[in-house]
Amino acid sequence: MSTPPFLPLIDPSGSTLLPSLALLGPVLIPADLVQAVLSTLPSQASYYVQAEETNQDLISFLDNGAYKIVITPSQLEQLDGQVPKERLIVKLTEDQLEKSSKQISEQVSGLYIISSSVHTEKSLGLSNIDIYLQHPSPKPLEILESIKSSRPSSYVIPTEFLAASSKTTSTHLSITEAFLSPIITDRPDGLYPTIVSSSNHSIKPLGLVYSSKESITEAILTQKGIYQSRKHGLWRKGESSGSIQDLISIKLDCDSDSLIFEVVQYGTGFCHLPLQKTCFGNFNxxxxxxxxxxxxxxxxxxxxxxxxxxxxxxxxxxxxxxxxxxxxxxxxxxxxxxxxxxxxxxxxxxxxxxxxxxxxxxxxxxxxxLKITRRRGDAKPKWEAKINGDTTEPIKPESKPTEPVPKSFPEKDDTARIKMRNVTLSNLNKEEQKKLLLRPVLNSLAMIDKVKPIVERVRKEGDEGLKAMTKQFDKADLKSNVLLPPFTTPSEEELPLDVKKAIDVAYENVKTFHSAQAEKEALVVETMPGVQCSRFVRPISRVGIYVPGGTAILPSTAIMLGVPAQVAGCKTIVLATPPRKDGSISPEVLYVAKLTGVTCILKAGGAQAVGAMAYGTNEVPKVDKIFGPGNQWVTAAKMLVQNDTDALVAIDMPAGPSEVLVIADHTANPIFVASDLLSQAEHGTDSQVVLVGINLSENLLQDIEDQIDIQAKALPRVEIAREAIKKSVIVLVKTQDEAIEFSNEYAPEHLILHLEDAPKAVEKIDNAGSVFVGAFSPESCGDYASGTNHTLPTNGFARQFSGVNTLSFQKHITSQLVSSEGLKVLGPSVVRLAEREGLEAHANAVRVRLAELNK
Incomplete structure (x- = not known):
């Protein structure tokens, strides 16, 4: 049975390697990293799960998409034939291997062996089974030689020992060398036949080309379609035509002498002939x-x-x-x-x-x-009734909450306790502590591929393309996507007086706080006599603010982005928000737009709105910086346009799932703590929720856990909260210093302090998006109306990014004024440095002035 040359074992250091590793075959993910890694793994990638010695639901890993699972002999016994052998790999030590390998091999498809010696099917006396070897102390150069000699066995290599490079070193194994180690060819030119297949059309191949080790290496490292032309050398597909390819996977055939590249083809197609999509004719x-x-x-x-x-x-x-x-x-x-x-x-x-x-x-x-557990599969009552000739309407179930709830939740007992897992920090080793800091790693390559055609259409077709996609995606048929001032004040029927007053309170508080941030005077410093340096602030002239909308109503986001743009003095403020089906926008957002001096409302959402602001159209002003939250389409579009030099547009910050870290000591109110955790958990199933408990008594910890369960089950978005809480953690520590140290390493978006002396603790906070100090400072206040901004760094970026503030909408310019006397003092040093760097024109610009002064 054929196995890949090596199986990458993903560890926290492996996120940057995932795009390349996903091309080459399955990756092995430890059970406790599955949630973090799957959010970054390309959707087409296959993966195995390495279970742990705990009471995990092993079958759920397979049901949720794992192709195989690595288990222990005792776990194999527990499964008792519930899982097909093709989906199972058993992990054995040398001692277990000698005692029971033949017996176990009849129940599984592979053996995972921790060993410093080489084992193959033949050496073990086994046939038709995969062998996976993990060296306890891997040495990359020796492993590479072992991979070449021990085929058909496969080496398991932790990603800390792997590198996306073309050559293996003493410390890191080259993933390209490892993958290419078994490849052979009998062609005189040393090339390998390569079938190119479209990821979107799997029925007919695009064409037959050739590859070399050099072209395969570059293809893996760049994730692009790159081949070897027999006439012209290295062939980077689309380099001249623009019909580029994104590489999705590379596979060897059973004899390791030919390959298949699965690609996403852009542009006119693969074939050089006009009007022909493939070298074998068009699709059918x-x-x-x-x-x-x-x-x-x-x-x-x-x-x-x-x-x-x-x-x-x-x-x-x-x-x-x-x-x-x-x-x-x-x-x-x-x-x-x-x-x-x-x-x-x-x-x-x-x-x-x-x-x-x-x-x-x-x-x-x-x-x-891939699912192991399956439903019975009976027809729904209304269809059974129709087939049986019963025309009466079946009884409808109670209506579900109007809030969107994901449809992919597995069946579960609604009465089951909603509970966070507990860990004691001092009981964990350094690697286990690092894993607690992990979030889903950002990798938007797949989403960027999806938004490219949308953004490109807006860029090429302008307003017409924008209107067409607004009709397609938002179901609004507009004559124009742009609404210009003066904006109509919504009536009291549209915008009740109490809602309007609440918006006014939030607006005034946010404006007061952000106005105080504005720099009033230039910084002027005389660095030496006659040399004056200054720094002064100017607004970014044109900004775009994205406010998610449509059926949602988010005036808070409009306030948080519109106010600092207004205070900063931005001349053009484009507010983009999806229209409702009748072409209108929510009166709440319209009211905020009027308050904050928005100069243009763009009635569009998603990637098309980002594209319109980035490139501009006849109606939509081009902006210089785009702010605001959004779904994965909006986030991917922002990342796409900021890297396009033609757009010349910046974005506010990297985006990830929303997160909260709560630190609580013996004075904490369990009701308050649970409410803070759940206010974050209801955002989405990928929300990151952490409680750090300082020397909590068993009773207090129990009360907090009870309140999480009670309050969660009262929420309309209980299923979302249930999934988020399932992946959340309570970290138990002994001291406040230990808690704050963990928080600073985690660098949360929101940090809530339920402490005896919370204000004093703030002095030690180094990394956080925003801090909520004390029992009566819930995150909700900052999200809506206290005055601080709720657009904050996530995913650990609070280590190096600030939340949105007035300065986010401004830039600094420096100036220098050097007098003639100042140049006499400073000039010789400038000349000497310029000469040292070999930049004679720089030196000469000073010399001619000094000469004039010395006349």
Whole structure:
């Protein structure tokens, strides 16, 4: 049985290697790192999970997408045949290997051996089983030689010993050398046949090319389609044509003498012939239909049937149900094929309208195939009734909360206790303590690929492209995406007086605090007689502020971004927010826009709004810096445009899931502590929630845990909070200094201090986005109306970033005024330094002035 040359074991140091490692095959993730790593791993990547010696739900790892799981012999015994052997690898020591390897090998697909010697299937007397070797003290150069000689066994290498480089060193194994170690060729030119396959169209290959070790190495390191031309040398696909490829995976065939590259193809296509997508002709069947529908989505004329399907959800829904019924009633082979084709057409239209590709559907099928536990699969009551001829309406379940709740939660007992896990910091070694600091590592490459076409369309088509995507995504058919002042004050019916007063309070507090931050005078320093240096502040002329919206109402974000822009003196303030279906925006946001002096409201959301602000259109002013939170599409678009030199636009800060760290001592009120933790947990399932308890009594800790369970179950977003709390942790420490040291290492977005002397503790806080001091300072106050800003650094970036403030909307300019007397004193030093650097023109600019002064 073939195994990859090496299996990367992911540790906290491995986040930067993940994009390259994901190309080469499965990665092995320790159970306690799964949540952090999966958020950064490309969606198409396969992974194994290394279970721990705890009472973990092993099957849940497989149900949630792990291809295989590494377990101990005792865990294998506990599973008792519930899991197919193809999904299991057993970890053995040398002693266990000698005693029971043959017996265990009949129940699993692989053996994971901790050993300093080389083992293969043959040496163990086993066949048809994978062997994974982990050296207890790995030495990269020796491992590389062992990989070459011990095939078909595979080495397990912790990522701390791996490097994205072309050569192995004494300290790090090159992932490219390790991957290429088994590759062979019988061609005189030493090249390897390489099939190129489209990630979006898996039915037909794009073409056949050739690779060399040099081209494969560069492809792995850059994650781009790079090959070896037999005539022209290294061939970086798209370098001249613009039809570039992002590399998704590389696989060796069973004989290790040819490869397949799976890529995302951009531009006109792979083939050099015009109007031909692949070297084997154009796509057909479902792939052809997908291309056609994607094209129609962009350019179908108004009034056409396809355009109606894309814009009229009820029509499309009716057609899908109609065709599904006709397929159910079809009997002959031809009828079934005909009706199935119709159903595929309308179902794929639905997919394309929502940004879902055939490849996404295939991934969903693959993920479903990995599940071990399965539901019974009975039809829903209304369909059973329809088939049985019962036309009465089935009893509908109680309506669900109107707040969006993720649909992917596994079935669970709603009465199950909602509980954070506990750890005692002093009981953990250094590596285990480091793991407590981990969040999902930011890696937006996959999302950036998805937003590129959206941003590019706005850049090329301007206002027309923006209007088309607003109609597609926000269901609002606008004549213009721009609303200019003067803005109408919403009526009391639209904006109740109590809400308006609450906005006024928040606005005044935030404005008071941010006005105090503004620099009133220039800094002037005489560094030596006759040499005066100064620094003065100027507003960023044009800024964009993104306010998530649509069905949501977020005046707080509009305040937090609009006020510092107003106070800083920005001349152009573009507020982007998604419109409602009738083309309007929420009266709350409109009211704040008027208060804060917004000069343009952009009625658009998502990546298209970011693109419009970054590049500008005929109607939308181009901005110089973009601020504001948003979903993963908005975040990816901000990261994309800030790296485009044509856009010349900055962004506020890197973004990640929202987070809170609460420090509590014996004086803490358990009701308050639990409410603070849950106010963060309800943000999303990826929210980061940490409680650091200082010498808490068993009773106080129990009271806090009880309150978390009680208060969470009373929330409308209980399922979101349940998932967030499941991944959260209570860290128990002995002293306040130990708690603050941990907090400074964690660098939380929000830090809440439930301490006997909370104000005194603030003196020792080095890293945090915003600090909430004392029992009566909940995070909610800072989020809405106390005066501080709620746009804060996440993901540990509080170590080097500030939250949004007045200076975020300004820049500093320095100046110097050197008098003739000052130049006589300073000039000789400048000349000497310039000469030392070999910059004679610099030196001469001073010399000619000194000569003039000495006449």
């Amino acid at each position: 069947g479902l792939s052809k239909l997908e291309d056609t529908l994607n094209s129609r989505l962009q350019s179908a004329p108004e009034g056409s049937y396809t355009k109606r399907l894309f814009t009229d959800e009820n029509l499309l829904k009716s057609k899908i149900m109609e065709e599904a019924e006709e397929l159910c009633e079809a009997n002959s082979k031809d009828e079934i094929a005909f009706e199935a084709a119709d159903l595929f057409y309308f179902a794929l239209t639905k997919c394309i309208s929502k940004g879902v590709s055939l490849k996404d559907v295939e991934k969903a099928l693959d993920k479903k195939s």
